[in-house]
Amino acid sequence: MFHAENPAAGPVEPRLREVRAEIGRTGTYTHTPGELVFGARAAWRNSGRCIGRLYWRSLRVRDRRHVRDPRQVAAECVEHLRDAAPGRRIRPTVTVFAPDRPGAPGPRIWNEQLIRYAGYEMDDGSVVGDPRYAGFTTMLRKLGWPGGPGTPFDVLPLAVSADPGPPLLAELPGDAVLEVPISHPVHPWFEELGLRWHAVPAISNMCLEIGGVCYRAAPFNGWYMGTEIGARNLADEDRYDLLPVVARRMGLEVGNDRSLWRDHALVELNVAVLHSFEKAGVTMTDHHTEARRFLIHLEREERAGRTCPADWSWIVPPISGSATPVFHRYYTDVRLSPAFAHHPDSLE
Numbered sequence: 001m002f003h004a005e006n007p008a009a010g011p012v013e014p015r016l017r018e019v020r021a022e023i024g025r026t027g028t029y030t031h032t033p034g035e036l037v038f039g040a041r042a043a044w045r046n047s048g049r050c051i052g053r054l055y056w057r058s059l060r061v062r063d064r065r066h067v068r069d070p071r072q073v074a075a076e077c078v079e080h081l082r083d084a085a086p087g088r089r090i091r092p093t094v095t096v097f098a099p100d101r102p103g104a105p106g107p108r109i110w111n112e113q114l115i116r117y118a119g120y121e122m123d124d125g126s127v128v129g130d131p132r133y134a135g136f137t138t139m140l141r142k143l144g145w146p147g148g149p150g151t152p153f154d155v156l157p158l159a160v161s162a163d164p165g166p167p168l169l170a171e172l173p174g175d176a177v178l179e180v181p182i183s184h185p186v187h188p189w190f191e192e193l194g195l196r197w198h199a200v201p202a203i204s205n206m207c208l209e210i211g212g213v214c215y216r217a218a219p220f221n222g223w224y225m226g227t228e229i230g231a232r233n234l235a236d237e238d239r240y241d242l243l244p245v246v247a248r249r250m251g252l253e254v255g256n257d258r259s260l261w262r263d264h265a266l267v268e269l270n271v272a273v274l275h276s277f278e279k280a281g282v283t284m285t286d287h288h289t290e291a292r293r294f295l296i297h298l299e300r301e302e303r304a305g306r307t308c309p310a311d312w313s314w315i316v317p318p319i320s321g322s323a324t325p326v327f328h329r330y331y332t333d334v335r336l337s338p339a340f341a342h343h344p345d346s347l348e
Ligand code: HEM
Pocket: 040, 044, 047, 049, 050, 051, 052, 053, 059, 092, 093, 094, 220, 221, 222, 223, 224, 225, 228, 285, 290, 314, 340
């Protein structure tokens, strides 16, 4: 019988016998290249918290299962960033490194994303940079990282380990880190704030789990939805906390919640992010477009007879929720496999 999903895969029984035999011999088994590609795409398709799944079939898979050495893993992560954004067009891509095998755990990337900004804790308790990564930055400095120039946007080094013990630290070359300066289409004072953000979001701390095999190092990237930067990374109080700064520059009544100064500042910050990426020619979507695309995906999945898992609290954007169509309906968040999963790790 053919595997309905993927006719190219061939009859499933002989393959299952082969897999069972390999598990009997070695305690694990090796995916064929076709199984790896389909498994990674299915894992994206099964990601209930992801609004961007319409293009799940187009995921590019860089098979680096032969790579385990931390230095090579770091080098391949740099290549991933170059490969995912060759110009300024971003291409959804995943790089799959060696999986855990009995007696030989796979490599681990300690960073949450390939590109993150340092958070430097000052003596007065304030933080220069991203407070979310203050602890990680302190740990890296204890491991010997000399720190960057001390700007609010210093790119952190990669921390990669393959065996117990301290990780290898590897700086990302500047030409592999595409960044966009943030300006506003109407307010010239906006660029005086000196804000910027990196173009490629690449999650590096999740496990790609396919058929019982865990790829603990499988960094994947897409492109950003503007609200991630404009409504969370630059706006949250425990991140760059810029709403009061933007509101004051706009001359709003910051002391009075009922003036909705936060809401006005949020919209202008998001207008600035979308405008800046557009001006730089770097791929990015807005939350209205992405919401519409997601509902098209959901409809296609239902028509294909598949359950499309979705988590309302993650799918609905952090601003203007009810002004997007994803707000006005329910979803079922069933856990399917293959999956991208958060596994508790001894590193945390
Ligand atoms: C192509 C453009 C894409 C867009 C615009 C997009 C958008 C998003 C957004 C906005 C979130 C929520 C993040 C947050 O609230 O912090 C998310 C979550 C997620 N996305 Fe996508 N995504 C895209 C591609 C991908 C790709 C290529 C993959 C994997 C191959 C992926 C896997 C996931 C997963 C696993 C989560 C949940 C993460 C977690 O549980 O912490 N996405 N996505």
